[in-house]
Amino acid sequence: NAGVTQTPKFQVLKTGQSMTLQCAQDMNHEYMSWYRQDPGMGLRLIHYSVGAGITDQGEVPNGYNVSRSTTEDFPLRLLSAAPSQTSVYFCASSYLRENEQFFGPGTRLTVL
Amino acid sequence: GESVGLHLPTLSVQEGDNSIINCAYSNSASDYFIWYKQESGKGPQFIIDIRSNMDKRQGQRVTVLLNKTVKHLSLQIAATQPGDSAVYFCAESDSGSARQLTFGSGTQLTVLP
Numbered sequence: 067n068a069g070v071t072q073t074p075k076f077q078v079l080k081t082g083q084s085m086t087l088q089c090a091q092d093m094n095h096e097y098m099s100w101y102r103q104d105p106g107m108g109l110r111l112i113h114y115s116v117g118a119g120i121t122d123q124g125e126v127p128n129g130y131n132v133s134r135s136t137t138e139d140f141p142l143r144l145l146s147a148a149p150s151q152t153s154v155y156f157c158a159s160s161y162l163r164e165n166e167q168f169f170g171p172g173t174r175l176t177v178l
Numbered sequence: 179g180e181s182v183g184l185h186l187p188t189l190s191v192q193e194g195d196n197s198i199i200n201c202a203y204s205n206s207a208s209d210y211f212i213w214y215k216q217e218s219g220k221g222p223q224f225i226i227d228i229r230s231n232m233d234k235r236q237g238q239r240v241t242v243l244l245n246k247t248v249k250h251l252s253l254q255i256a257a258t259q260p261g262d263s264a265v266y267f268c269a270e271s272d273s274g275s276a277r278q279l280t281f282g283s284g285t286q287l288t289v290l291p
Binding site: 070101106107108109110111114124125156158166167168169170171172 | 212214219220221222223224227267269278279280281282283284
């Protein structure tokens with residue numbers, strides 16, 4: 067099993083550009099989520115999904131969209147990148163929402 | 179809103195000694211707690227969890243203690259090794275928050291040779 071994979075590992079954007087961060091898991095987990103991690107802070111939940119076709123907002127959803135067309139994939143879209151979105155983004159999955167979450171290696175995003 | 183915090187942002191211990199990392203939480207409804215380890219440049223890795231119907235749980239070289247009276251939990255690492263150097267996060271959830279995990283800001287553990 068590859069576990070949770072994320073691409074790209076690094077990305078630099080200009081303000082106003084859009085892009086999609088990819089996340090995939092091969093553990094047949096129903097629950098998937100996106101977090102951002104800023105220096106000196108814990109992980110903050112952006113969006114989550116409890117299963118294919120179902121998504122919901124987390125703590126900091128503004129400026130981000132998600133979709134869940136398959137159990138395996140949970141892409142995160144930045145609609146119009148802003149410097150405040152400079153962060154490290156982690157995707158995670160778990161069998162159930164309250165179970166141990168498995169994290170991907172992260173995507174380091176810089177918005178200029 | 180409710181938050182999870184850590185008493186100390188950094189902790190240095192000698193190799194072979196025991197480490198204790200503390201975490202305070204403020205949500206009295208929290209009933210599930212997890213400790214994660216994050217090495218530099220990597221995603222968080224699950225260490226151990228505990229539910230509120232327990233006050234202690236042991237894993238391999240790790241023990242989590244939960245004191246619901248003072249809303250405090252700790253992670254004890256026995257015989258700390260260089261590979262234990264990392265940032266450690268506690269996280270909590272409750273059924274009222276739709277089981278979303280709230281993470282603390284982390285403690286940097288450094289193991290000295």
